Amino acid sequence: MQxxxxxKKVPADxxxxxxxxxxxxxxxxxxxxNAIKPYLPRAYQELVKQYGPALPGGMxxxxxxGGRMADAYPxxxxxxxxxxxxxxxxxxxxxxxxxxILTGEGYAMHATPNYDYAAAICRAINEYTIEHWLxxxxxxxGSVFISKQEPKLASQEIDRVGGRPDMVQVIVSSGASLxxxxxxxxxxxxxxxxxxxxxTIHVGLEGEGINSPHTGAxxxxxxxEQRCARPAVMAAHLASFIFDGVFERFPALKVVLQEAGVLWxxxxxxxxxxxxxxxxxQTPWVRKKPSEYFREHIRVTTQPFxxxxxxxxxxxxxxxxxxxxxxxxxxxxxxWDYDSPSQxxxxxxxxxxxxxxxQNAAKLYGLPQRQTEEMK
Amino acid sequence: MQxxxxxKKVPADxxxxxxxxxxxxxxxxxxxxNAIKPYLPRAYQELVKQYGPALPGGMxxxxxxGGRMADAYPxxxxxxxxxxxxxxxxxxxxxxxxxxILTGEGYAMHATPNYDYAAAICRAINEYTIEHWLxxxxxxxGSVFISKQEPKLASQEIDRVGGRPDMVQVIVSSGASLxxxxxxxxxxxxxxxxxxxxxTIHVGLEGEGINSPHTGAxxxxxxxEQRCARPAVMAAHLASFIFDGVFERFPALKVVLQEAGVLWxxxxxxxxxxxxxxxxxQTPWVRKKPSEYFREHIRVTTQPFxxxxxxxxxxxxxxxxxxxxxxxxxxxxxxWDYDSPSQxxxxxxxxxxxxxxxQNAAKLYGLPQRQTEEMK
Numbered sequence: 001m002q003x004x005x006x007x008k009k010v011p012a013d014x015x016x017x018x019x020x021x022x023x024x025x026x027x028x029x030x031x032x033x034n035a036i037k038p039y040l041p042r043a044y045q046e047l048v049k050q051y052g053p054a055l056p057g058g059m060x061x062x063x064x065x066g067g068r069m070a071d072a073y074p075x076x077x078x079x080x081x082x083x084x085x086x087x088x089x090x091x092x093x094x095x096x097x098x099x100x101i102l103t104g105e106g107y108a109m110h111a112t113p114n115y116d117y118a119a120a121i122c123r124a125i126n127e128y129t130i131e132h133w134l135x136x137x138x139x140x141x142g143s144v145f146i147s148k149q150e151p152k153l154a155s156q157e158i159d160r161v162g163g164r165p166d167m168v169q170v171i172v173s174s175g176a177s178l179x180x181x182x183x184x185x186x187x188x189x190x191x192x193x194x195x196x197x198x199x200t201i202h203v204g205l206e207g208e209g210i211n212s213p214h215t216g217a218x219x220x221x222x223x224x225e226q227r228c229a230r231p232a233v234m235a236a237h238l239a240s241f242i243f244d245g246v247f248e249r250f251p252a253l254k255v256v257l258q259e260a261g262v263l264w265x266x267x268x269x270x271x272x273x274x275x276x277x278x279x280x281x282q283t284p285w286v287r288k289k290p291s292e293y294f295r296e297h298i299r300v301t302t303q304p305f306x307x308x309x310x311x312x313x314x315x316x317x318x319x320x321x322x323x324x325x326x327x328x329x330x331x332x333x334x335x336w337d338y339d340s341p342s343q344x345x346x347x348x349x350x351x352x353x354x355x356x357x358x359q360n361a362a363k364l365y366g367l368p369q370r371q372t373e374e375m376k
Numbered sequence: 377m378q379x380x381x382x383x384k385k386v387p388a389d390x391x392x393x394x395x396x397x398x399x400x401x402x403x404x405x406x407x408x409x410n411a412i413k414p415y416l417p418r419a420y421q422e423l424v425k426q427y428g429p430a431l432p433g434g435m436x437x438x439x440x441x442g443g444r445m446a447d448a449y450p451x452x453x454x455x456x457x458x459x460x461x462x463x464x465x466x467x468x469x470x471x472x473x474x475x476x477i478l479t480g481e482g483y484a485m486h487a488t489p490n491y492d493y494a495a496a497i498c499r500a501i502n503e504y505t506i507e508h509w510l511x512x513x514x515x516x517x518g519s520v521f522i523s524k525q526e527p528k529l530a531s532q533e534i535d536r537v538g539g540r541p542d543m544v545q546v547i548v549s550s551g552a553s554l555x556x557x558x559x560x561x562x563x564x565x566x567x568x569x570x571x572x573x574x575x576t577i578h579v580g581l582e583g584e585g586i587n588s589p590h591t592g593a594x595x596x597x598x599x600x601e602q603r604c605a606r607p608a609v610m611a612a613h614l615a616s617f618i619f620d621g622v623f624e625r626f627p628a629l630k631v632v633l634q635e636a637g638v639l640w641x642x643x644x645x646x647x648x649x650x651x652x653x654x655x656x657x658q659t660p661w662v663r664k665k666p667s668e669y670f671r672e673h674i675r676v677t678t679q680p681f682x683x684x685x686x687x688x689x690x691x692x693x694x695x696x697x698x699x700x701x702x703x704x705x706x707x708x709x710x711x712w713d714y715d716s717p718s719q720x721x722x723x724x725x726x727x728x729x730x731x732x733x734x735q736n737a738a739k740l741y742g743l744p745q746r747q748t749e750e751m752k
Contacts, residue, residue, distance in 0.1 A: 047658065063655055179593040179601075212594040215612030216582050216605055217555040221620055224655045225555075228615045228647055229592055232608030236591030239604045244597055263643040267693075270682045271604055271637060278713065279439055279600045282423065306646045313692045317643075320685060337654060 060223035064336020072334030080334040091333045095341040110173035111209025115150035134166045143171035151187040158191035168365040169198045175205030181240030189250045200256040203230045234260035245285040256299045263306045266320035295322045301330040303339040328361045436599035440712020448710030456710040471717040486549035487585025491526035510542045519547035527563040534567035544741040545574045551581030557616030565626045576632040579606045610636035621661040632675045639682045642696035671698045677706035679715040704737045
């Protein structure tokens with residue numbers, strides 16, 4: 001063994017040759033996805049072309065075209081959701097969106113063990129959002145990205161930009177290594193309350209990096225399983241918030257559950273209340289029925305919404321989750337399973353429609369009443 | 377450092393004394409629960425007295441008295457569920473139980489990395505069950521315990537005792553390191569089909585030993601959270617069975633979901649069907665709607681049953697999960713949250729009652745029709 005590899009100082013093709021032949025037992029030839037793609041079965045070739053390699057660091061294939069609507073890619077190139085003018089044309093103008101909350105994409109920094117790096121990425125996202133989006137379009141509002149794996153750094157970022165009137169919430173991925181009711185996260189909620197910002201949990205990054213496996217039964221195999229496991233991850237966070245007493249420690253805190261579905265909450269709330277009746281002696285700080293905390297502190301966005309077998313069940317379950325106070329419309333633009341505002345939900349009576357499509361969000365985010373004319 | 381510690385060969389109080397005084401930097405005084413209990417806050421003293429230390433190896437406090445009904449402990453001593461005569465008096469005779477399926481308790485062997493040891497314990501449970509219970513009471517049937525962490529050993533145990541007419545299912549904990557649809561487990565399903573035995577997943581051991589954390593968001597803090605997370609673990613197994621194609625590989629296999637609740641299944645099935653519509657190109661072996669696989673292959677036991685806000689929702693959701701074909705009564709005797717057969721469910725029409733309280737189980741387990749007289 002050499003103490004220093006002097007060959008390295010010489011360009012590779014000028015290094016001295018060996019006279020006697022040798023055997024080398026570890027030579028890395030390139031076997032990346034680009035090299036091997038033609039050798040994969042055709043079905044996987046197509047999937048990889050659409051969604052990338054789907055290996056750790058984005059482990060599952062996605063839906064649509066690259067996870068986005070096929071027609072949301074700008075004609076001049078660039079990724080879906082990168083062009084403000086196209087966003088206006090396809091969504092903000094067309095559907096009369098008075099205010100739109102930007103939630104970004106690619107939450108991989110929420111799964112890295114390097115919390116300083118995560119914090120740097122979050123800060124960069126926040127700066128970019130302010131400069132390239134919020135300053136150019138008055139209908140848009142921003143979400144403060146934070147390194148939730150290091151709550152002190154996270155709270156500093158909330159203090160840094162959370163006071164801006166165009167920043168209306170704090171956002172994290174649902175993928176986590178600890179449920180969000182754990183006291184570990186308290187510095188984040190102190191900062192949220194300080195700036196009157198809801199804490200929003202958006203699905204994503206389950207089972208990646210330092211986050212826990214997708215389910216309580218371990219890692220799942222397929223993207224469809226990951227999607228079907230998302231209500232459960234959100235449910236775990238919700239139970240954690242309630243039973244670890246976060247809303248007793250932070251009575252002003254509001255929490256938004258985003259993109260994990262909606263109607264599963266009804267039987268889940270029944271279960272929370274039922275278990276609480278039998279076991280509340282073990283969590284005496286939980287002073288109210290879990291469903292009361294839910295009603296007061298939790299808001300839920302609509303997309304993706306479960307299809308029910310009939311309208312009656314839909315109405316019953318909407319009532320069970322106090323939808324008139326808790327439900328807020330969202331489209332998920334420009335993702336492949338985007339809900340158009342005119343087709344996301346069945347026909348609702350005017351008051352409920354107005355609550356879900358405007359008032360609940362206006363109240364939560366402190367947004368003004370409608371100023372635009374009604375479209376013909 | 378000595379090469380051998382010769383002092384160890386001499387009894388401790390006869391070892392030679394040291395002349396010069398020393399400092400020892402690692403002396404383990406006893407700090408087990410028995411020693412420190414008086415120093416704990418009173419509330420924890422009470423919990424530990426009721427449920428044991430609630431540290432890894434049984435991490436959470438439980439409910440009732442030691443997790444059991446207070447009056448299920450035999451007068452002469454012994455644990456709840458240890459005395460056949462008391463079980464007859466309190467449950468089998470009182471509630472006219474024609475057949476009762478024994479499911480044992482304490483599934484810790486399902487969470488140890490030592491699969492040979494796990495297999496030995498399972499075999500011991502099976503032998504004990506046959507000798508002490510099944511041979512003494514003709515109304516009882518047994519469940520084959522298996523070391524699911526080593527599917528080959530597990531399948532050998534199924535082959536060893538699964539052919540007995542008094543063994544009617546294979547049983548495992550829901551706590552797992554891999555969802556049960558993973559091909560890793562195929563040798564178990566081959567053996568189940570060979571002996572025409574349902575594969576039953578009973579809640580328990582989530583987050584313990586080698587099993588995954590309780591939720592997709594990591595470990596939970598309180599027992600009540602563990603209980604509220606159980607539907608999700610079962611949901612993960614169910615999605616895995618369907619989307620990994622187990623029922624295509626084993627068309628005769630039936631699976632029983634036990635003690636994870638019931639009504640959450642309705643919105644979950646809607647979600648499975650909905651996602652399948654959008655993503656089935658990625659799992660082409662899933663030829664039917666997920667809810668159709670559910671209806672054909674899955675059976676669900678009743679306890680603990682979610683309380684609904686009104687009867688209408690209850691009826692709707694029962695229909696959504698095809699309860700008439702899929703739901704089977706169970707009591708969970710003698711656990712603290714036991715459901716008495718006369719109070720487990722609201723009043724049902726005769727046919728539905730008969731399906732849930734008798735026929736669905738009789739069909740699944742191959743049990744004869746009623747032979748007892750109706751009680752007055």
